[in-house]
Amino acid sequence: MLTIVVKDYRELSEKAAAVVAGALKGNPALVLGLATGSTPESMYARLVDLYRQNTVSFARVRTFNLDEYAYIPAGNPQSYTYYMKKNFFDHVDINPAYTHLPACGRKEDVKKTCSAYESEIESAGGIDLQVLGLGVNGHIGFNEPGPHLQVKTHLVTLAEETVEANSRFFDSPGQVPRQAITMGMGTIMQAKKILLLASGRAKAGAVEKALNGRVTTALPASFLQLHRDATVLIDEEAANLL
Ligand code: GLP
Numbered sequence: 001m002l003t004i005v006v007k008d009y010r011e012l013s014e015k016a017a018a019v020v021a022g023a024l025k026g027n028p029a030l031v032l033g034l035a036t037g038s039t040p041e042s043m044y045a046r047l048v049d050l051y052r053q054n055t056v057s058f059a060r061v062r063t064f065n066l067d068e069y070a071y072i073p074a075g076n077p078q079s080y081t082y083y084m085k086k087n088f089f090d091h092v093d094i095n096p097a098y099t100h101l102p103a104c105g106r107k108e109d110v111k112k113t114c115s116a117y118e119s120e121i122e123s124a125g126g127i128d129l130q131v132l133g134l135g136v137n138g139h140i141g142f143n144e145p146g147p148h149l150q151v152k153t154h155l156v157t158l159a160e161e162t163v164e165a166n167s168r169f170f171d172s173p174g175q176v177p178r179q180a181i182t183m184g185m186g187t188i189m190q191a192k193k194i195l196l197l198a199s200g201r202a203k204a205g206a207v208e209k210a211l212n213g214r215v216t217t218a219l220p221a222s223f224l225q226l227h228r229d230a231t232v233l234i235d236e237e238a239a240n241l242l
Contacts, residue, residue, distance in 0.1 A: 001224060002231045003211060005239045009199045012235045013042035016131070019195055019231070020047060021056050023129045029060040031121075033130030033188075034088075035141075036065065036080045039197045040131060044088040051092045058094040062124050064117075065101040066132070066141035067182035070110070070155060074103060078169055078177075102153055102181040113181060114153040121187065130191035134198040137161045138206040138219035142182035145218045151186035155179060185223060194230040196221065198238040207234055208241040 006012050020043070024030050034040075050056045065080060074081040081101050089099055100120055104113040121127060132140050137159055143149055144159040157179055158166075167173040188194070198207050210221035211232060224230045 001211070001227070003239075003242075004231060004233045005242075006233065006235055008235050008237075009042065012197060012199055012233055013040075013046050015233055016040065016043040016195065016197055017046035017050060019233070020129065020131070021050055023193070024056050024058075024061065027128060028057065029062075031124045031126065031128045032061055032063045033127040033132075033183075033191055034063050034065045034084065035131045035133045035197075036067070036083050037133040039133040039199055041087055043131070043197070048088065048091040058092045061094060062098040063094070063100060064121055064124070064127060064183075065099075066130075066188070067180050068101045068103045069177040070104055070179040070181055071106070072103075072177055073105070078175075079103070102183070104181055110155050110181070114155070117153045117181075117183075118187065127187075127191040129193045129195065130188060132188070132194060132196040132221075132224075134196060134203055134206055134210070134221055135162055136165055136202055136206055138210060138221045140185075140188060140196070140221050140224075142180040143185050143188075143220040145220060147217060149185045149217050149220055149223075152184040153181065153187055154184055156182050185220060189223065189227055192229065194224060194227055196224060196230065196232045198232070198234045200235070201237045201240060203234075203238045204240040207232070207238050211242065 068080045072079045102117045163176045209219045215222045
């Protein structure tokens with residue numbers, strides 16, 4: 001695992017966008033795994049800038065997002081589908097048909113949605129570069145700490161600390177969806193290259209355990225230590241406990 005510490009959030013976002021742009025230069029038909037949350041927001045803004053400057057094109061790129069809240073309408077401003085359109089897809093030349101999120105409207109369709117998502121990733125040839133954020137409890141995607149982790153895309157009940165952390169995007173904690181569909185740990189670990197982003201002091205504990213601790217289901221990001229090509233890009237505050 002390669003760890004890169006940069007000064008602040010701005011530098012982190014620029015560097016993250018540069019990694020994505022570099023991968024795109026090498027392969028214009030890149031299969032890109034994407035994350036939501038506050039951390040990658042400026043990376044997306046920077047990628048939009050690079051597109052506007054004609055430095056990159058997303059015309060042949062296919063994307064697969066890590067996760068989506070279960071049963072949330074796509075038009076709901078809290079959905080990750082909405083987030084991706086607002087922060088990225090609507091501002092670049094990506095083909096909407098090439099963008100994927102594990103969205104599911106009805107309980108009856110969960111199984112079908114999850115297995116179809118895995119098949120779509122597989123028929124795209126697998127994920128070339130997966131961008132990850134990091135939960136304060138060490139989750140990646142929505143793979144929450146627990147006695148075991150699931151391998152493939154699945155329905156998950158969110159941990160209390162995740163509901164609390166994500167409640168800042170909602171009017172009240174009661175409005176945060178309690179369930180989500182997420183890529184599994186195997187789906188993530190099969191990506192050819194992984195770029196984990198973490199910024200700010202709140203992430204320092206999870207970063208330290210993920211990088212230096214034992215590999216444990218109690219901290220899903222620790223599994224990245226087993227990946228062949230994972231880069232951890234963090235700012236000085238997130239690196240505070242290293
Ligand atoms: C969310 C998402 C993750 C994200 C993480 C960190 O719950 N499911 O994919 O990486 O939490 O979010 P943030 O970047 O807002 O701290």
